[in-house]
Amino acid sequence: MVAFNKYYNHFNLLSSVLIVVSLLLLIFKGLNFGIDFKGGTLIELRASDSKINVSSLRDRFNQMDLGDVSVKKFGNDTDFLVKFENKDNKKNIIEEIKVNLDKSFGNNYDFRRVENVGPKVSAELLKSGVIAISLSLALMLIYIWIRFEWQFSLGAILALFHDVIVTLGVFSLFSLEINLSIIAAVLTIVGYSMNDTVVIFDRVRENLRKYSDIKIFELTNISINETLSRTIITSATTLLALLAIYFFGGEILKGFSLAMILGVVFGTYSSIYIANTVLVRLRVSQKTVLREEEDKK
Amino acid sequence: MLYFSKLRILFITLFSVLFILIASSNLFKFDDNFFDKKINLGLDLQGGSYLLLEIDNEPVIEQKLQNLTTTIRNYFKEKNIKINNIKLENQNIFFTVRDNDKQSVLDVFQDENSDLNPYYPRFKSHQLEIEDTGINFKVNFSRQGLIKLKTSSQDQAIEIVRRRVDEVGTNEPNILKRGNNRILVELPGLDDPMRIKSLLGKTANLTFRFVTNDENDRFGVEKLKFENGLEEAIVSKRIIISGENLLDAQPKMDTQANQTIVSFTLDRVGAKRFGKATSTGIGKQLAIVLDGKIISAPVVRDTIASGSGQISGGFTFQTATDLALLLRSGALPAPLEIIEERTVGPDLGQDSINAGMIALAIGFMLVIIFMFLKYKIFGLITNVTLIVNLFILLGVLTLFEATLTLPGIAGIILTVGMAVDANVLIFERIKEELKDETNNILAFDGGYTKSRTAILDANITTLLAAIILFFMGSGPVKGFAVTLGVGIFTTLFSVYFIARLFTSIYVSRNKDKEKLI
Numbered sequence: 001m002v003a004f005n006k007y008y009n010h011f012n013l014l015s016s017v018l019i020v021v022s023l024l025l026l027i028f029k030g031l032n033f034g035i036d037f038k039g040g041t042l043i044e045l046r047a048s049d050s051k052i053n054v055s056s057l058r059d060r061f062n063q064m065d066l067g068d069v070s071v072k073k074f075g076n077d078t079d080f081l082v083k084f085e086n087k088d089n090k091k092n093i094i095e096e097i098k099v100n101l102d103k104s105f106g107n108n109y110d111f112r113r114v115e116n117v118g119p120k121v122s123a124e125l126l127k128s129g130v131i132a133i134s135l136s137l138a139l140m141l142i143y144i145w146i147r148f149e150w151q152f153s154l155g156a157i158l159a160l161f162h163d164v165i166v167t168l169g170v171f172s173l174f175s176l177e178i179n180l181s182i183i184a185a186v187l188t189i190v191g192y193s194m195n196d197t198v199v200i201f202d203r204v205r206e207n208l209r210k211y212s213d214i215k216i217f218e219l220t221n222i223s224i225n226e227t228l229s230r231t232i233i234t235s236a237t238t239l240l241a242l243l244a245i246y247f248f249g250g251e252i253l254k255g256f257s258l259a260m261i262l263g264v265v266f267g268t269y270s271s272i273y274i275a276n277t278v279l280v281r282l283r284v285s286q287k288t289v290l291r292e293e294e295d296k297k
Numbered sequence: 298m299l300y301f302s303k304l305r306i307l308f309i310t311l312f313s314v315l316f317i318l319i320a321s322s323n324l325f326k327f328d329d330n331f332f333d334k335k336i337n338l339g340l341d342l343q344g345g346s347y348l349l350l351e352i353d354n355e356p357v358i359e360q361k362l363q364n365l366t367t368t369i370r371n372y373f374k375e376k377n378i379k380i381n382n383i384k385l386e387n388q389n390i391f392f393t394v395r396d397n398d399k400q401s402v403l404d405v406f407q408d409e410n411s412d413l414n415p416y417y418p419r420f421k422s423h424q425l426e427i428e429d430t431g432i433n434f435k436v437n438f439s440r441q442g443l444i445k446l447k448t449s450s451q452d453q454a455i456e457i458v459r460r461r462v463d464e465v466g467t468n469e470p471n472i473l474k475r476g477n478n479r480i481l482v483e484l485p486g487l488d489d490p491m492r493i494k495s496l497l498g499k500t501a502n503l504t505f506r507f508v509t510n511d512e513n514d515r516f517g518v519e520k521l522k523f524e525n526g527l528e529e530a531i532v533s534k535r536i537i538i539s540g541e542n543l544l545d546a547q548p549k550m551d552t553q554a555n556q557t558i559v560s561f562t563l564d565r566v567g568a569k570r571f572g573k574a575t576s577t578g579i580g581k582q583l584a585i586v587l588d589g590k591i592i593s594a595p596v597v598r599d600t601i602a603s604g605s606g607q608i609s610g611g612f613t614f615q616t617a618t619d620l621a622l623l624l625r626s627g628a629l630p631a632p633l634e635i636i637e638e639r640t641v642g643p644d645l646g647q648d649s650i651n652a653g654m655i656a657l658a659i660g661f662m663l664v665i666i667f668m669f670l671k672y673k674i675f676g677l678i679t680n681v682t683l684i685v686n687l688f689i690l691l692g693v694l695t696l697f698e699a700t701l702t703l704p705g706i707a708g709i710i711l712t713v714g715m716a717v718d719a720n721v722l723i724f725e726r727i728k729e730e731l732k733d734e735t736n737n738i739l740a741f742d743g744g745y746t747k748s749r750t751a752i753l754d755a756n757i758t759t760l761l762a763a764i765i766l767f768f769m770g771s772g773p774v775k776g777f778a779v780t781l782g783v784g785i786f787t788t789l790f791s792v793y794f795i796a797r798l799f800t801s802i803y804v805s806r807n808k809d810k811e812k813l814i
């Protein structure tokens with residue numbers, strides 16, 4: 001049996017630090033919002049001429065008076081991602097750019113993807129993203145409240161907040177782009193983390209009913225160990241699937257799968273080291289479970 | 298938990314085979330119409346354009362209020378109430394009346410059956426609101442009035458948008474209302490939306506008006522620019538004919554002048570007015586104005602009574618075709634603005650499909666190998682179940698003709714990764730049961746029973762997340778929610794029926810074997 005409970009305090013401290021650092025990053029550094037949430041224009045461009053590279057593209061685009069332009073390689077050497085604010089939401093901007101690029105590069109490039117999000121739409125998308133995440137957290141809270149005692153709900157929700165905040169913290173730290181698919185990833189993380197926590201909690205509650213003489217400190221450790229191989233196997237298969245998406249699913253899914261990979265790792269960790277320690281700190285005992293059940297009757 | 302009746306086995310087999318057949322119908326082209334359902338590919342996979350248009354209702358509101366000032370004045374004139382100082386400011390109409398008329402004005406506006414201020418009987422709210430500010434009356438649209446105005450201009454606009462898109466002839470466009478002032482246009486297979494964008498960006502408000510030098514024209518005048526942006530002309534506000542009078546418009550080649558023109562035919566009213574105007578206005582310049590710009594201003598040489606005519610303006614064949622198209626499909630009630638555009642080229646779509654399929658294949662293989670190494674014979678059972686699960690998932694998506702997007706493929710891969718969870722929970726539980734239970738059948742039975750609540754809890758939480766995503770997400774992300782959500786149901790089915798069936802067959806044949814799992 002692995003003595004997870006030996007490190008409860010250490011990891012609680014670590015998690016607190018992680019959360020504080022993530023929050024500080026989120027407040028002071030902020031998130032790198034993509035055009036979905038900030039508005040602007042994105043062009044994915046494929047070149048068939050080696051003359052076209054990041055610096056020549058940057059030169060060209062900077063001459064066009066588009067405001068802040070970012071040009072990056074996208075996946076392989078011939079693909080580029082160009083992003084700019086398009087502040088005035090100019091109507092025929094794409095056509096103008098094409099005309100301009102034709103002058104320098106002729107026909108040796110191709111727009112593979114064009115996205116243009118106006119300021120109104122991006123503000124709405126951001127709002128609905130925030131609502132979606134809040135709503136999912138609220139729904140999870142309600143669900144677990146119905147299924148378990150309040151101490152368990154608190155543990156699960158703290159674990160969820162931890163996962164969401166730390167994942168976003170990593171995105172802030174490395175300035176990774178937040179777009180619509182990241183919101184989808186965060187929501188899935190919420191579901192996964194909850195899933196993982198619930199499986200362990202289920203076992204904790206079962207054991208609480210079974211053993212009246214084992215303290216919660218020991219009991220959580222027993223429960224974690226009993227469900228450990230399941231935790232490992234499920235995380236492993238999920239991670240295998242996600243790694244396949246990350247490495248082979250193309251550039252567009254990179255951010256999405258990365259967020260999910262982080263989420264699965266943090267989710268697995270938090271089920272063990274946050275959700276359970278809340279039960280320990282709240283001194284949950286057999287009485288907690290039995291009393292609640294009597295109330296429900 | 299391990300017993301299966303013959304009937305049930307038959308049902309499970311038939312059900313699985315049915316869905317495998319449905320799913321594989323995506324791979325083959327059936328010529329008959331027996332089963333023609335297929336999974337739709339999202340715009341991000343098949344390539345195409347997504348445009349979100351917003352109707353700018355401000356000019357419409359302004360125009361309606363402008364008309365209303367005249368209506369109010371005339372309405373009360375009949376009732377011998379004089380309206381003074383009427384003016385339009387910031388979408389409010391202000392006017393004053395004599396003190397002893399005040400109450401009768403308010404009565405007219407607040408009467409439930411008022412013909413000046415309608416809607417009350419239907420909506421329990423008037424079209425207009427009136428407020429006595431002390432100095433004057435303030436009249437503006439009520440909430441209900443604005444909603445009605447917006448939905449009616451949306452209804453008109455979507456019709457015009459549909460006509461214009463249809464005229465260009467893209468395959469299977471999808472045109473939908475969004476809210477009460479937006480229109481969503483999805484154009485599959487279109488990788489250069491430039492033409493459609495420029496067609497949708499034009500209001501196509503066509504008027505024929507005389508060029509005038511008389512500043513004191515009874516209808517007022519305005520200075521308008523020519524299309525080329527260089528010249529200007531002063532044009533009367535009196536409209537001779539407008540786009541509404543057009544029956545047809547076609548691009549033509551004028552062989553005499555060797556230029557492309559747009560020829561048009563007028564309806565009866567238009568023809569009459571056009572004839573009258575051209576007979577009295579010989580020698581004058583008639584400006585053809587489109588969306589506030591003069592296309593051309595030819596001199597009237599003859600009376601045109603035939604009700605047909607032509608517009609020239611240095612068109613290329615393409616611009617003439619587009620202008621004719623715009624005139625045929627009619628004017629938008631209000632300007633449209635493209636507030637969101639997402640276009641994916643067909644080759645990127647194909648690349649995404651390929652990448653998605655490769656990722657799915659690799660993810661699937663990895664999970665299968667892992668499960669086999671970990672659980673041997675039961676890993677094999679899980680893997681067979683996983684494959685059937687995948688087919689059922691694809692079958693359900695086919696049956697509902699769901700839209701598959703790139704994140705949707707990611708959702709399928711993720712389902713593969715998470716689908717084993719339920720089986721793992723069961724198998725691990727069985728292992729525990731076997732520690733103090735020597736009877737294999739009882740241990741397996743216990744494993745299935747005792748793991749049930751955890752499995753349900755785990756899947757419900759993921760389902761909740763998927764449901765929220767489905768309602769809050771848009772486009773590609775919605776596709777992810779669909780595959781993730783449907784995947785949960787197919788997974789539960791495969792685990793509790795297919796995998797359990799295989800397990801029960803294996804266990805009952807090896808009931809006395811030790812270390813079964």
